[in-house]
Amino acid sequence: MSERFWEMVREAAQDEADAVGFYRRMAEIAPCRAIAHSIEDIARDEMHHLNYFESLLCSRQERGRNPRDRRKRDTAHGRPLTIPTVPDPYPPIRVEGPNPEYARLLLDDYAGIVSEMTAINQYLFHHFDMPEELADVAHMLEEVAIVEMHHLEMLAELIKLLGQPPMYMDGQGLFWNATYVPYLPGCPCEQLESDIRAEQIAIETYRRHIELINDRYIREILARIIMDEELHLRLFNEAYEKYCSGGRHR
Numbered sequence: 001m002s003e004r005f006w007e008m009v010r011e012a013a014q015d016e017a018d019a020v021g022f023y024r025r026m027a028e029i030a031p032c033r034a035i036a037h038s039i040e041d042i043a044r045d046e047m048h049h050l051n052y053f054e055s056l057l058c059s060r061q062e063r064g065r066n067p068r069d070r071r072k073r074d075t076a077h078g079r080p081l082t083i084p085t086v087p088d089p090y091p092p093i094r095v096e097g098p099n100p101e102y103a104r105l106l107l108d109d110y111a112g113i114v115s116e117m118t119a120i121n122q123y124l125f126h127h128f129d130m131p132e133e134l135a136d137v138a139h140m141l142e143e144v145a146i147v148e149m150h151h152l153e154m155l156a157e158l159i160k161l162l163g164q165p166p167m168y169m170d171g172q173g174l175f176w177n178a179t180y181v182p183y184l185p186g187c188p189c190e191q192l193e194s195d196i197r198a199e200q201i202a203i204e205t206y207r208r209h210i211e212l213i214n215d216r217y218i219r220e221i222l223a224r225i226i227m228d229e230e231l232h233l234r235l236f237n238e239a240y241e242k243y244c245s246g247g248r249h250r
């Protein structure tokens with residue numbers, strides 16, 4: 001495609017971004033809520049157009065780019081964790097070959113209802129919501145969320161290698177949404193119970209996926225993720241025993 005076309009795509013993206021800002025400012029000073037809602041809808045449409053033009057520009061850059069060398073990390077996102085962690089290193093991220101069926105299975109683990117994406121948001125919300133006297137639990141939840149981010153990243157890389165873009169959707173193509181999070185505000189013990197259940201389901205699902213995925217590299221990675229989830233399950237159970245078993249926080 002010609003250079004002129006790409007210039008126009010860039011112009012279109014800028015125009016859409018300006019329009020989004022314009023409509024948002026307009027909605028803020030609308031004379032009533034009904035008009036504000038309609039203008040916000042228009043802004044959302046413009047946002048979709050903006051996303052489309054930006055994804056075009058992005059796909060053009062992707063084609064010219066060499067595969068990145070991944071840094072080896074012993075810590076999640078370069079930050080040493082203070083919670084106990086599994087000492088075994090993560091296996092290298094690779095696959096035997098592209099496979100859309102395996103990508104669909106991993107998309108469920110990535111951004112389905114019970115998934116790494118949900119776990120990150122669930123534990124972070126529970127971290128934000130923990131009462132001050134449970135500061136150690138709040139801190140643990142934040143660090144566990146960081147480990148889940150690393151799982152999310154590894155799954156994203158696997159899904160890409162299997163031939164799918166790692167968008168925040170499950171294997172059926174349903175986009176992840178914030179209603180998947182069991183918020184339970186003000187109920188730390190119920191939050192911990194739901195965190196325990198999330199880890200139990202994650203372990204079961206990863207085990208099932210290891211049976212269904214006949215790719216030795218992916219199996220090794222999922223088995224290593226399970227080790228982390230088993231440790232999280234233990235940490236959550238310990239926190240529950242410490243604060244909830246005697247009924248103190250119920």
Ligand SMILES: [Fe+2]
Pocket residue numbers: 116119147148151202225229
């Ligand atoms: Fe995880």
Ligand SMILES: [Fe+2]
Pocket residue numbers: 119144148199202228229232
């Ligand atoms: Fe976990």
